[in-house]
Amino acid sequence: MNPNPRQREGRIGTAGAAGGLTIGLFxxxxxxxxxxxxxxxxxxxxxxxxxxxxxxxxxQNPLKSAADMAPLEARMESARAMAGGHPRLVVTDLETRLGTVYTAETIRRLRQRFPRLRFVWLMGADNLATIHRWRDWQRIFDDVAVAVFDRPTYALAALGGPAAHRYGAARYHGNARRLLKSAKPPAWGFVTMKLNPASATALRAAARAQRP
Known part of the structure; x- marks a missing residue:
């Protein structure tokens, strides 16, 4: 059974108090x-x-249209269902409660709020390919370690993009990626994994097609 929202946020408070932990921000x-x-x-x-x-x-992602965006609570429930109550996966609306919109700002506020934690920013290869369009994107790399995960058809664009070139010397390869959690930024790595073709865009299109 999934923990209730108060229990989920309790995990965040406990982690912040404990310190010495590394949190992936997804x-x-x-x-x-x-x-x-x-x-x-x-x-x-x-x-x-x-x-x-x-x-x-x-x-609300500033680079995406609000017209096709489900309400926050519906998206929270979707994420909770997919996390499946896993004890190390915590679904949260921290950005809403912090009042932040942009990733660089969110990371800065989280580092201030939880100074005893280490953070690693997690993203798919599709985001690395376009991150140079994000506001203050260089601050993300300069503030926390970054882990990029392979996604179907995006690897070449991601690794050949502006961000990968700018921070090429800061890339961790192979088993060295495990050092990211304690590395001084800028530090990033590209993680190959079993590719999953699932797409939120495709799921929304399929849902629209089923409507009468």
Whole structure:
């Protein structure tokens, strides 16, 4: 049975008080969440040696249209269902409660709020390919370690993109990726994993097609 929201947020408070833990920050719209999200989160725990992964369900991605965005609580429930009550996967609306919109700002506020924790930003290869369009994107790399996970058809664009070139010297390869959690930024790695073709866009299109 999934823990209730208070229990989920209790995990965050406990982690912040304990200190010495490394948290993977997995941000997104989760509109809806799918098993590709879960695969990435579990791969992050396995490959990087993380203690928890926090799924940061965004109130509204500034690069995406609000017209096709489900309400926040519906997306939270979708993420909770996909996390499946896993004890190391925590679904949260921290961005809404912090009042942040942009990833760089969210990371800065979380580092201030939880100074005893280490954070690693997690994202798919599709995001690495376009992260140079995000506001203050360089601050993300300069503030926390970054782990990028392979996604179907995106690897070449991601590894050939502006961010990968700018921070090429800071890339950790192979087994060295496990050192990311204690590395001084900028530090990032590309994680190959079993590719999952699941797509929130495709799921929304399929849902629309089934409507009368």
């Amino acid at each position: 941000g997104g719209s989760f509109n809806p969440a799918h098993d590709g999200h879960r695969d990435l989160a579990l791969a992050a725990i396995r490959h990087l040696g993380l203690d928890y992964v926090w799924w940061l369900v965004s109130p």
